[in-house]
Amino acid sequence: MTQPKQFRASKGTRDILPPDSALWNWFEQTAREVFGTYGFGDIRTPIFEETQLFARSIGTDTDVVSKEMFTFQDPLAPEELVRKVVERGFDATKVHVAGGQAPKAIWDALSEFEWLTLRPEATASVCRAYIEHGMHVLPGNVKLYYVGPMFRRERPQKGRYRQFYQIGAEVLGQSDAPAIDAELLEMLMVFFKRVGLTRTTLYVNSIGDKNCRPQYVELLRHELLQVKDQLGPDSRRRIETNPLRVLDSKLPHEQAIIAKLPRISDHLCAECREHFARLKDELKLRGIAYEENWRLVRGLDYYTRTTFELIAEGLGSQNAVCGGGRYDGLIELLAGPPTKGIGFAIGSDRAILSIRESGDLPRLPGLDVFVAWMGLSTYAAAVAIARKLRESGVSVELPGEEMKFKKSLNLADKLGARYALIIGSDEVASGTFTLKRLADADQKKLSEYELLEYLESEKRGTRG
C-alpha cells in the first residue's frame, strides 16, 4: 500500500497566498492607476506565442532565446497537418495521417508554425499585436501597459523565478522625441514613489543605433583583444559573442581594465548624441534624478539609443527592479511599418521583495466585521444584517453554526476583524445591534440605520 504522491509547485514557481496576495494586488493596481493618468491602456496578450516571434525580436544569440525559453510542440491534428503540408507545397501522400507522423523534412518545414513558447517577456507580443491590428493608424502615440507572468527556464535564486511577474509599458508611434523617453521615466519614478520604493537609483545610457553602434562594437572588440590575456574566461568569450557585455563584468580585477576601454558616448553619431543630450535636458526639466552609466548595456538585441535600469535595495545580487530602453527597428524587423518604440519592464517579484525589506508596507483592508450571534433565535437577524452590510461594501464574516460566545469573540480577534457585531436575545428584542471595536473594547448599541451609517463612513475614512 503506497501513499499517493503529493504534488509541489514546480521549480522556480510559487503560490502567492493571502495576505501576500493583497500586497500584490495593491502593487499592480497602483501601477494601473498611475499608468492610466499618463494615458496608457491595458493590453492583454497571449501567454504563449510562436517561437519565432521571440527568436527574431530578442535575438537568436541571446541567453534568453538560446537557453532559457519554455518551448513545446503544438500537437497538430492529422487534418491540420495535411492542410498545412499542402499549403506549403509538399506532397500530402507522404504524411502518415493515421499515426500522426510525418517525415522529418516536412516537420522541419512546418516548424515555424508548429513550435510555441511561453513568453519570456512581453515587448515582442505587444509589437506583434500592434502590427496585427494595424495600430499605426491610431491617432497619436500608442501607449500600452501590461501586467502578468513571464517564463524563463533558469536556476532560481533570490529575486529570480522561472515564472515571474512583470509590469511593463510601451510607447509606439512615429516619433522618437526624447520627451517620450523622459515622460516614460517620469511615470516610472512616480509609480515607484507611490509604492514607497524611494531608495532606488536610475541609471541611463545611450548605446547608439544601427549607424554608430556596429563601428563602436568593432573598436571595442579590437581594444579588448589587446588586453585579452588579462581577462577572465567569461569576458574572453564575450569578445566574440557580445563585446558590449564585457563592460558589465563584475569581476574586481577586470574593473581597472574596463575603465580604460573606449566609451560609447565618445563614439555616438551626431543624431544619437543629440538625442541623448536632449533626453538628459528633459530629465532635468522634470526633476528626475539619474546617473549616467556608460557601462549600462542591455541583454536583448532589439535595444537602440536610450537604455535604462533601476536598481533597488534589499535584494540579493539580482537587484535590477526595472529595465528598458528604445527599440526603434523592432517593428520593422517583425514586418511592420516604420515605427519608433520605447518601453520598460518592472520585475514585480523583486520590487515587492524590496518594498518588504524596507518595512514600509501599506495598511491594506482586511475583515471589517465578525458577526457574533448567540443562540438560534438570533440567527435570522444575523443573516439579514450580514447581507445588508455586505451590500454596502463592508466585509463580513458570519459563522454558519452556533458557537460559544467567548469562542466567537476569540475567533473574531484571530481573524483580525476590526469590529465584532454582537447579536443576542436582548438585541433581537430591542431591534438593535451591539458593535464592539476590538482594538480598544469600546462598544455601543446602534439601530440598523445607525450601524450601516457608521460602518460606511468608517469605510470611506479608511485609506486604501
Next chain:
RNA sequence: GUGAGCGUAGCUCAGCUGGUAGAGCAUCGGUCUGUGGCACCGAGGGUCGCGGGUUCAAACCCCGUCGCUCACCCCA
C-alpha cells in the same frame, strides 16, 4: 549548465562521542452558556526528503538520489 550550503511536526528549530524523536509557535478541545487578546490543563500531528550500505542498533556515519536556498552565468 557550474559551484556552495541546507533537508527533523503546518511554521521556526533542538536532538551530545550512534542507543529506535523533543520544544516553542500554530491548530483543536477544556477551565469559560453575554464579552476577545492572557493564563493553566489536555489532544491531534513526524516511515527524521527518498534509496542503499556499515552496525547488535542510524535522525546522527558512508554512498547515491531528489528537493530547497544562495551564488556564478544572464536578466526583471
